[in-house]
Amino acid sequence: MPFEPxxxxxxxxxxxxxxxALGDDPxxxxxxxxxxxxxxxxxxxxxxxxxxxxERVNVRTAGRILTLRLHGKAGFAxxxxxxxxxxxxxxxxxxxxxxxxxxxxxxxxxxxxISGHLFRTKTNELTVWVDTLKLLSKALLPLPEKWHGLxxxxxxxxxxxxxxxxxxxxxxxxxxxxxxxxGLRAFFDARGYIEVETPMMQTIAGGAAARPFITHHNTFxxxxxxRIAPELYLKxxxxxxxxxxxxxxxxxxxxxxxxxxxxxxTMLEFYxxxxxxxxxxxxxxxxxxxxxQKICGSTQVTFGEHKLDFSRWQRLSMREAxxxxxPPDAAPSPSSADLAAPGGPxxxxxxxxxxxxxQVLLPSAAPPVPLLDVSSMSDGEITGLLxxxxxxxxxxxxxLLYDFPTDISPLAKCRPDDTSxxxxxxxxxxxxxxxxxxxxxxxxxxxxxxxxxxVARGGEEVPxxxxxxxxxxxxxxxxxxxxxxxxxxxxxxxxTDSHSIREVILFPLLRxxxxxxx
RNA sequence: AGGGGCGUAGCUCAGUGGCAGAGCAGCGGCCUUUUAAGCCGUUGGUCGUGGGUUCGACCCCCACCGCCCCUACCA
Numbered sequence: 001m002p003f004e005p006x007x008x009x010x011x012x013x014x015x016x017x018x019x020x021a022l023g024d025d026p027x028x029x030x031x032x033x034x035x036x037x038x039x040x041x042x043x044x045x046x047x048x049x050x051x052x053x054x055e056r057v058n059v060r061t062a063g064r065i066l067t068l069r070l071h072g073k074a075g076f077a078x079x080x081x082x083x084x085x086x087x088x089x090x091x092x093x094x095x096x097x098x099x100x101x102x103x104x105x106x107x108x109x110x111x112x113x114i115s116g117h118l119f120r121t122k123t124n125e126l127t128v129w130v131d132t133l134k135l136l137s138k139a140l141l142p143l144p145e146k147w148h149g150l151x152x153x154x155x156x157x158x159x160x161x162x163x164x165x166x167x168x169x170x171x172x173x174x175x176x177x178x179x180x181x182x183g184l185r186a187f188f189d190a191r192g193y194i195e196v197e198t199p200m201m202q203t204i205a206g207g208a209a210a211r212p213f214i215t216h217h218n219t220f221x222x223x224x225x226x227r228i229a230p231e232l233y234l235k236x237x238x239x240x241x242x243x244x245x246x247x248x249x250x251x252x253x254x255x256x257x258x259x260x261x262x263x264x265x266t267m268l269e270f271y272x273x274x275x276x277x278x279x280x281x282x283x284x285x286x287x288x289x290x291x292x293q294k295i296c297g298s299t300q301v302t303f304g305e306h307k308l309d310f311s312r313w314q315r316l317s318m319r320e321a322x323x324x325x326x327p328p329d330a331a332p333s334p335s336s337a338d339l340a341a342p343g344g345p346x347x348x349x350x351x352x353x354x355x356x357x358x359q360v361l362l363p364s365a366a367p368p369v370p371l372l373d374v375s376s377m378s379d380g381e382i383t384g385l386l387x388x389x390x391x392x393x394x395x396x397x398x399x400l401l402y403d404f405p406t407d408i409s410p411l412a413k414c415r416p417d418d419t420s421x422x423x424x425x426x427x428x429x430x431x432x433x434x435x436x437x438x439x440x441x442x443x444x445x446x447x448x449x450x451x452x453x454x455v456a457r458g459g460e461e462v463p464x465x466x467x468x469x470x471x472x473x474x475x476x477x478x479x480x481x482x483x484x485x486x487x488x489x490x491x492x493x494x495x496t497d498s499h500s501i502r503e504v505i506l507f508p509l510l511r512x513x514x515x516x517x518x
Numbered sequence: 519a520g521g522g523g524c525g526u527a528g529c530u531c532a533g534u535g536g537c538a539g540a541g542c543a544g545c546g547g548c549c550u551u552u553u554a555a556g557c558c559g560u561u562g563g564u565c566g567u568g569g570g571u572u573c574g575a576c577c578c579c580c581a582c583c584g585c586c587c588c589u590a591c592c593a
Contacts, residue, residue, distance in 0.1 A: 091551095
């Protein structure tokens with residue numbers, strides 16, 4: 001099917017026919033490279049022009065034509081391969097009439113294989129003096145304009161293949177994402193974890209609170225959920241004696257899309273038996289610091305206007321964070337004890353709302369922010385909401401936030417000294433939630449009680465039934481354990497200085513376009 | 519979901535209630551060390567879609583579609 005721009009598409013089809021008429025196959029099966037353009041550029045970056053004259057360096061390489069400058073009976077081109085650009089010089093005298101004719105039929109975007117030797121031009125650019133030239137694949141569609149490239153964000157994401165060709169930063173971002181994944185695997189492999197894969201289609205979407213996607217299996221005539229978390233399966237494996245496991249894979253949540261949310265996203269989850277959340281706090285600090293060092297070459301990472309320092313971590317309880325980030329002009333700020341008192345969070349939320357309403361009346365009023373609706377919430381839920389409203393966006397430097405309310409943590413173990421709190425922490429960096437960890441609740445009766453409460457309370461983000469098989473697994477005995485989930489997309493954002501999750505997902509979800517031919 | 523912004527040639531972008539524009543890409547020509555190559559000539563438009571106002575709409579109004587930002591949702 002021809003695509004727009006039609007005139008250029010047809011023009012290139014014509015050239016394709018001419019190439020065939022020359023006796024060349026425009027889509028040959030393979031081409032042996034002696035080295036890639038990137039390897040050639042790297043190996044000879046500092047070679048002098050004179051050295052090429054005394055000792056000839058022959059190369060055989062391939063790539064996509066990105067620039068083309070014809071000068072009558074000679075011409076220059078740049079090919080891009082393996083992430084680098086290499087200049088070619090093609091001269092009628094050197095290649096002969098037939099090959100030169102082929103060269104004249106080439107367009108930007110075509111993929112070619114060449115052989116020749118290296119030299120430096122008058123302007124000292126490393127260049128291949130081409131002896132032979134072969135078309136390896138014809139581009140029937142033109143590349144975007146060479147100065148500005150492809151800037152339209154929507155087009156970049158819809159046609160990521162073009163984005164990758166013309167925007168080198170995109171390539172770097174995704175290479176770095178792969179490095180991050182390798183680094184994570186190396187970190188856990190070295191510590192005796194085994195990598196596992198658990199179901200992504202589940203009959204009960206548990207392990208988190210989120211609206212699931214529904215799909216259907218025909219043979220079993222069975223509705224299934226795409227998983228929202230692997231948590232309950234990974235803990236079953238701990239019951240089975242796999243004491244250290246991790247999984248890196250996709251989760252699916254049928255919720256909003258934003259610069260920090262994509263409906264399918266990649267999570268690392270890992271579990272470690274005979275440990276508690278304090279062990280994971282230490283492990284988290286080590287993991288992030290070593291990964292930053294490995295990926296970015298330093299524990300200091302530039303993210304927008306911020307310099308994130310992964311060698312120094314702040315540890316805050318949720319209540320401390322609320323106190324710390326209470327708006328100064330809404331003084332007096334509450335104390336942690338106020339937040340701990342029964343009914344305290346509600347009273348503080350009311351105070352916050354009163355302050356907000358006064359703000360709206362000021363002449364310099366910012367756009368109105370909805371007041372907190374805490375009418376049907378428990379103290380723990382209100383505490384969580386206060387934290388998210390007041391403190392979360394302010395947590396720029398790496399922070400471990402701990403002491404979560406039990407109400408909002410159905411899978412975590414309570415603190416022995418205070419059952420209103422659980423042994424749980426989250427990782428916050430650059431105002432984003434990066435990770436979530438806790439000491440795993442392993443008392444089957446308490447777990448069942450909390451599940452039943454959850455199901456009874458209902459809501460779209462809660463499973464409709466209790467995962468009784470999980471309770472059965474716990475009944476065989478789950479060793480004391482701690483587990484954690486880390487959002488890989490957001491982690492990649494941090495380490496690539498990307499400010500939208502869509503920049504670190506190759507094909508983010510976009511609405512299909514009615515007219516796909518553009 | 520609500521508010522705001524954007525949508526003009528393949529790409530990057532100007533534009534005005536009165537003939538639809540530029541650069542690059544494309545096409546033809548000249549050019550054997552150029553690199554944003556250059557010079558001469560030239561093709562290409564449902565101005566996101568559909569209504570409305572108007573003598574006349576790319577422009578003003580309404581609805582819809584898509585993207586971006588903020589808010590909401592999101593443990």
